[in-house]
Amino acid sequence: MLTKTEENYIKEIFTIETITKKDVSTNSIAKKLDTKPSTVTDMLKKLATKKLLSYQKYKGVKLNNKGKTIALSVIRKHRLWETFLVKKLNFSWDEVHEIAEQLEHIKSDKLTNRLDQFLGFPTVDPHGDPIPNANGEFTKTKTICLTKLTINTESIFVEVKNASDKFLKYLSKNNIAIGSKIKILYIEEFDNSVDILVNNKQINVSESVAKNIYLNN
Amino acid sequence: MLTKTEENYIKEIFTIETITKKDVSTNSIAKKLDTKPSTVTDMLKKLATKKLLSYQKYKGVKLNNKGKTIALSVIRKHRLWETFLVKKLNFSWDEVHEIAEQLEHIKSDKLTNRLDQFLGFPTVDPHGDPIPNANGEFTKTKTICLTKLTINTESIFVEVKNASDKFLKYLSKNNIAIGSKIKILYIEEFDNSVDILVNNKQINVSESVAKNIYLNN
DNA sequence: AATTATTTTTAGACTAATCTAAAAATAATT
DNA sequence: AATTATTTTTAGATTAGTCTAAAAATAATT
Ligand SMILES: [Mn+2]
Ligand SMILES: [Mn+2]
Ligand SMILES: [Mn+2]
Ligand SMILES: [Mn+2]
Numbered sequence: 001m002l003t004k005t006e007e008n009y010i011k012e013i014f015t016i017e018t019i020t021k022k023d024v025s026t027n028s029i030a031k032k033l034d035t036k037p038s039t040v041t042d043m044l045k046k047l048a049t050k051k052l053l054s055y056q057k058y059k060g061v062k063l064n065n066k067g068k069t070i071a072l073s074v075i076r077k078h079r080l081w082e083t084f085l086v087k088k089l090n091f092s093w094d095e096v097h098e099i100a101e102q103l104e105h106i107k108s109d110k111l112t113n114r115l116d117q118f119l120g121f122p123t124v125d126p127h128g129d130p131i132p133n134a135n136g137e138f139t140k141t142k143t144i145c146l147t148k149l150t151i152n153t154e155s156i157f158v159e160v161k162n163a164s165d166k167f168l169k170y171l172s173k174n175n176i177a178i179g180s181k182i183k184i185l186y187i188e189e190f191d192n193s194v195d196i197l198v199n200n201k202q203i204n205v206s207e208s209v210a211k212n213i214y215l216n217n
Numbered sequence: 218m219l220t221k222t223e224e225n226y227i228k229e230i231f232t233i234e235t236i237t238k239k240d241v242s243t244n245s246i247a248k249k250l251d252t253k254p255s256t257v258t259d260m261l262k263k264l265a266t267k268k269l270l271s272y273q274k275y276k277g278v279k280l281n282n283k284g285k286t287i288a289l290s291v292i293r294k295h296r297l298w299e300t301f302l303v304k305k306l307n308f309s310w311d312e313v314h315e316i317a318e319q320l321e322h323i324k325s326d327k328l329t330n331r332l333d334q335f336l337g338f339p340t341v342d343p344h345g346d347p348i349p350n351a352n353g354e355f356t357k358t359k360t361i362c363l364t365k366l367t368i369n370t371e372s373i374f375v376e377v378k379n380a381s382d383k384f385l386k387y388l389s390k391n392n393i394a395i396g397s398k399i400k401i402l403y404i405e406e407f408d409n410s411v412d413i414l415v416n417n418k419q420i421n422v423s424e425s426v427a428k429n430i431y432l433n434n
Numbered sequence: 435a436a437t438t439a440t441t442t443t444t445a446g447a448c449t450a451a452t453c454t455a456a457a458a459a460t461a462a463t464t
Numbered sequence: 465a466a467t468t469a470t471t472t473t474t475a476g477a478t479t480a481g482t483c484t485a486a487a488a489a490t491a492a493t494t
Contacts, residue, residue: 005481026442039482041443046480058442058489089331099325106319114306222451243472256452258473263450275459275472 002050004105007074008033009043010052011104013063014071023060072136073112078104079125079132080115086126087119093126093178094168109134127168128159128178128214143214146184146194147207154183154197155215162212170209175199182215219267221322224291225250226260227269228321230280231288240277289353290329295321296342296349297332303343304336310343310395311385326351344385345376345395345431360431363401363411364424371400371414372432379429387426392416399432 002010012032016024026044030037048055052067063071081103085091091099113134116122123139124130130138143159157180160168171177176198185202186195192207205213219227229249233241243261247254265272269284280288298320302308308316330351333339340356341347347355360376374397377385388394393415402419403412409424422430 003480027440035481036483037442038444038484042481085328089328089335091327091331095327099323099328102323102325106316108316108319110308110312111302111306111316114308118306220450244470252451253453254472255454255474259451 001107002070006043006047006050007070007105009040009047010063010067010071011074011078013053013061014068014075017063023062025060069136072132074104076132076134076136077106077112079129080112080119080122082125082127083119083122083131084115087122092168092172093163094165094172096126097163097165124159126178127163128157129163142217144217146182146196146205146210146213146215147187147192149182149184149215151184151186154181155217156180157182157213158216159214160212161214167209167212174203174205175201176213182213218324219287223260223264223267224287224322226257226264227280227284227288228291228295230270230278231285231292234280240279242277286353289349291321293349293351293353294323294329296346297329297336297339299342299344300336300339300348301332304339309385309389310380311382311389313343314380314382341375343395344380345374346380359434361434363399363413363422363427363430363432364404364409366399366401366432368401368403371398372434373397374399374430375433376431377429378431384426384429388430391420391422392418393430399430 009029012029013024016028016032020028026037026040029035029044030040033040044053044055044061047053047067048061051064052070053061053063055061078100081100082096085096085099086093116134121133122131130140132138141158144155149155157176157178160171160178176182180198183197184194185197188194188204192210193204194207194210195202195204226246229246230241233245233249237245243254243257246261247257250257261270261272261278264270264284265278268281269287270278270280272278295317298317299313302313302316303310333351338350339348347357349355358375361372366372374393374395377388377395393399397415400414401411402414405411405421409427410421411424411427412419412421
């Protein structure tokens with residue numbers, strides 16, 4: 001049985017690994033988990049003896065299958081709870097992450113699966129992130145970043161990277177939500193900001209905003 | 218912010234205090250929490266410095282208002298989650314306690330209150346225990362133990378003491394549930410077992426069973 | 435290739451929660 | 465009242481998770 005801390009390390013390593021597709025460095029984990037590298041080293045040694053990942057001094061870590069299974073289980077719970085909070089308890093999408101950080105550590109497969117059923121086996125969470133099923137499988141649909149979208153093509157907003165509450169609130173304020181139809185009109189050469197048409201209204205969003213919006217492809 | 222462990226101590230002290238109506242002894246806490254008395258002493262000192270209870274060496278402890286408020290908040294969450302599990306996720310009443318032991322430590326007033334609303338502001342949990350409202354208030358209805366019921370009077374089963382899963386399963390097996398109409402027919406002098414009529418069927422239950430069944434008064 | 439910068443690990447210390455063993459206080463019996 | 469039993473506390477040790485400071489390894493620059 002893993003502790004909450006161990007689960008958080010495994011989950012974070014999985015996420016970094018998925019993005020970078022390389023061995024995960026001590027420092028990158030420390031930054032994400034807001035701890036010191038020395039603390040991370042200690043934990044990596046422990047997780048290695050628990051056979052959840054392979055660790056070589058100075059070379060970073062790589063999750064093995066056991067570690068990946070645990071990561072997917074925690075992510076599954078996180079996203080199911082976020083969905084529950086939004087769909088059943090009427091939370092907004094910028095309020096759910098912190099609470100899900102707690103709920104993702106509740107240990108009961110029966111609870112997780114009943115919750116899944118209660119929600120109608122959702123495939124994506126309120127931020128458009130895929131929800132792994134009971135076997136840890138999920139279909140990751142191909143999405144395209146707003147910055148890469150062809151001019152004048154309309155597409156549907158399906159996923160948000162950087163689910164910080166500040167960013168999510170910004171989107172809500174501008175009536176940009178999962179499911180919104182977005183058309184890109186013009187990319188400003190100077191600062192890479194983008195003119196977009198959303199809900200028949202034209203607005204300009206900065207490059208850093210555009211980079212976090214992903215659409216159907 | 219209290220740790221899970223601290224919350225469990227506070228909750229247990231509250232429960233013992235409610236039953237015994239006396240200062241709570243170190244040993245009684247140790248037994249209930251399955252720890253050693255020396256461990257309890259350390260924790261009592263800590264909780265005293267945090268001003269949640271008054272502690273005098275060798276004299277036991279008594280929760281103050283701050284401590285009681287915390288206890289009621291944890292109990293509220295525990296019973297709301299049990300209700301959620303039974304009413305919304307179709308768990309049986311003997312499966313929910315362990316999961317609620319985890320969920321009761323989730324920290325978010327908004328979540329607790331939204332859950333309360335989602336459930337329709339229930340006043341009792343699946344075992345007939347009262348659920349404190351957002352202000353920590355609850356109405357404790359007067360109940361009478363099956364052993365004290367007048368012969369041939371019918372009454373409704375409203376609360377179960379000793380919510381161990383074994384006991385709850387025993388009741389379910391005999392079709393005795395919260396809401397069941399029970400009439401007491403005869404008390405056996407020899408072993409204090411009781412003949413009762415439940416759902417038009419006569420059965421005999423032992424004294425230790427009868428002692429844990431409480432009915433409307 | 436040598437120097438400098440960055441990353442990672444080691445060493446030693448701290449807090450929270452726990453334990454065992456022994457001492458001290460309180461309660462119960464003779 | 466003295467003795468015995470029980471309860472509670474103290475003292476010292478352990479594990480998980482964290483930190484700081486220093487050492488070692490690796491990477492980047494001159
Ligand atoms: Mn999240
Ligand atoms: Mn999410
Ligand atoms: Mn319970
Ligand atoms: Mn209950």
